[in-house]
Structure formats: structure tokens, C-alpha cells
Amino acid sequence: LILTNIDSVPGRKLVRHFGLVQGSTIRAKHFGRDFAAGLKNIVGGELKGYTELLQESRAEATGRMIAQADALGANAIINVRFTTSSIVQGASEILAYGTAVFVE
Amino acid sequence: MSIELLISLAVPVLLIVVGRLVGARIERKHLQSLCEREVRFRDQPALSTKHSGTTTAIRSASLVTGSVVISIDHFKRFLGAFRMIVGGEVRSYSSLIGYARREAILRMKESQPDADAYINTRLETSTILNASRDEAVGTIEVLAYGTAVHYDRGP
Numbered sequence: 001l002i003l004t005n006i007d008s009v010p011g012r013k014l015v016r017h018f019g020l021v022q023g024s025t026i027r028a029k030h031f032g033r034d035f036a037a038g039l040k041n042i043v044g045g046e047l048k049g050y051t052e053l054l055q056e057s058r059a060e061a062t063g064r065m066i067a068q069a070d071a072l073g074a075n076a077i078i079n080v081r082f083t084t085s086s087i088v089q090g091a092s093e094i095l096a097y098g099t100a101v102f103v104e
Numbered sequence: 105m106s107i108e109l110l111i112s113l114a115v116p117v118l119l120i121v122v123g124r125l126v127g128a129r130i131e132r133k134h135l136q137s138l139c140e141r142e143v144r145f146r147d148q149p150a151l152s153t154k155h156s157g158t159t160t161a162i163r164s165a166s167l168v169t170g171s172v173v174i175s176i177d178h179f180k181r182f183l184g185a186f187r188m189i190v191g192g193e194v195r196s197y198s199s200l201i202g203y204a205r206r207e208a209i210l211r212m213k214e215s216q217p218d219a220d221a222y223i224n225t226r227l228e229t230s231t232i233l234n235a236s237r238d239e240a241v242g243t244i245e246v247l248a249y250g251t252a253v254h255y256d257r258g259p
Contacts, residue, residue: 003167004251006154006224010162011256042119043126044177044200045134046207047243050232051173054245058169080167082249084230092232 001066002076002103009076009103018072018100023064027057028091054094058082061096074100119178127177131203138206145213150222150250161256168222169249170211173232174204201229201244208248216252225250 002009040047061082069077080098087093156162176184180196187194205227213222228247 002165004165005167005226005249006165006251010165010253041175041243042123042178043130044123044175044180045127045130047173047175050243050245051171054173054247055171058171058247080249081226082169082228082247084228084245084247086231092230 001069001074003062003066003080003098004076004078005080005098007079009078009101012076012103014101014103016102018069018074018102020097021065021068021072021074021077021100022095022097023061023066023068024093024095025057025060025064026087026091026093027053054084054092057092057094058096061094065096065098069098069100072100074102076101076103116178120182121179123178123180123182127179130177131199134203134207138203138210141210141214142206145210145217148213148219148221150209150213150225150248152225154224156221156223156253156255158255163254163256165251165253166216167249168212168215168219168252169247170208170213170215171245171247172204172207172211173243173245174200174207175243176200201246204244204246205229205248208246212248212250218254219252220255222250222252 002012004010008014065077065080077098077100080096083095085093085095151157176196180200183196184194187196208227209225212225213219226249228249230245230247232243232245
């Protein structure tokens with residue numbers, strides 16, 4: 001399955017559109033990570049625990065989007081977009097969406 | 105009584121001082137590493153356009169992402185809070201966000217270091233709320249994503 005965030009798959013002819021596919025996940029922060037981040041907050045810099053947490057969540061959301069496209073019989077997803085929103089304090093939602101297509 | 109007051113005053117001041125000393129060093133090192141790594145990708149630009157601007161055919165394309173969660177130190181947070189009173193540009197925050205964006209773009213490139221260009225690059229910024237305290241200011245996530253393309257160099 002090919003993913004791109006442009007409106008085509010370069011070098012391949014678009015045969016069929018399957019419409020929008022999406023995947024999302026809501027993750028709460030881990031207590032231990034939150035504590036470590038609190039300490040790191042004093043001196044600034046990268047909070048690696050959160051970087052990993054959000055990367056995992058994004059991979060999860062992308063995986064769900066791919067599963068949906070797979071079920072439709074698509075072999076590529078074009079125009080992929082990511083958004084993050086804070087639903088409540090301490091938890092954030094990550095959404096991945098795109099257009100499932102079949103290319104030659 | 106007076107010792108308690110002294111402690112309650114000393115802790116925030118100590119945090120600010122530690123933030124100033126260690127935070128500045130971390131930031132300097134980060135900037136240095138950014139500059140070194142950016143040189144390596146000089147000829148593989150991240151473009152915000154959907155087309156790479158060359159007539160060369162594209163052999164393959166795939167989605168790439170890079171992200172970073174970054175926080176500012178207590179000294180800068182203190183400066184920022186002070187700036188909120190008088191208004192104007194909050195420089196201590198803008199440098200942080202600038203470094204975070206450069207780092208995210210670099211990580212996106214490093215996830216596929218042999219690509220010829222990264223087209224349609226998008227940047228997303230979001231704040232991370234702290235569950236334990238109402239201290240949302242100062243912790244941000246930056247995500248960079250785009251399509252890594254390889255040009256067709258012929259047979």
C-alpha cells in the first residue's frame with residue numbers, strides 16, 4: 001500500500017476512487033512519563049517520552065486508516081493529512097485521513 | 105515561619121536559575137546539531153509545493169513523517185510570563201518553536217535519507233496540556249510530513 005500526501009501517485013495511473021478513509025486514536029499520558037516530563041520541564045529541551053508516545057499513536061492511527069483502505073480493496077492512499085487535537089487535559093486525539101484509490 | 109517562607113521563595117528562584125544555566129546549554133547544543141545535520145541535506149530540499157519543479161520523472165513516492173515534543177526552561181517561562189504584562193514579541197518562545205520546526209523537518213528527512221526531494225511538506229503544531237498543573241504554556245509538539253520522491257535516473 002502506497003501512501004502519499006499529494007493528489008496522485010507519481011508514475012502510476014489512477015483507476016478508481018474509494019473515497020475518504022480515516023483512522024484515529026486517543027491517548028492518555030502515562031503517569032511515569034508525565035513525572036519525568038515535569039522534571040525535564042525545568043531545564044527545557046526535548047521531552048523524548050512524549051515524542052515517542054505521540055509517534056506510537058500516529059503509527060496506530062495510520063495503521064487503522066490503512067486497514068480501512070485494505071478492506072475496501074484499495075492499493076494506495078493519496079492526500080494523507082494528520083491532525084492533533086486536545087480533547088481533555090492529559091489526552092490528545094490523533095487523526096489520520098486520506099483518499100483511498102486503486103492505481104495501476 | 106520565616107524559614108518556611110524562605111523555602112517557598114527559594115524553590116522557584118532555584119528552578120529559574122537551574123533553568124537558565126542548563127537550559128541555555130541544551131539549546132546551544134541543539135542549535136549546533138541542527139546546523140551540522142542541515143548541511144547534510146542541502147541538496148535534498150523539503151518543498152511546500154506539490155511538484156518538484158523539475159521535468160525528471162518520479163520513480164517512487166512515499167509518505168514520511170518526523171516529529172518532536174519540546175519544552176522551554178523555567179527561566180524562559182518566567183521571561184515569557186513577564187512579557188505577557190508589557191506586550192510585544194515573546195522572543196524566548198519564538199526561538200523554541202523555530203528549533204522544534206527545524207528538528208521535525210530534519211527527522212522527516214532522516215526517516216528516508218536517500219530521497220531526492222520531499223514535496224508537499226506540511227507543518228503541524230499543537231500544544232500539550234499538562235494534566236497535573238495548568239501549565240500548558242511551553243510544551244509543544246511539531247509534526248512535519250510530506251512525500252519523499254526518488255527521481256528516475258534512467259537505466
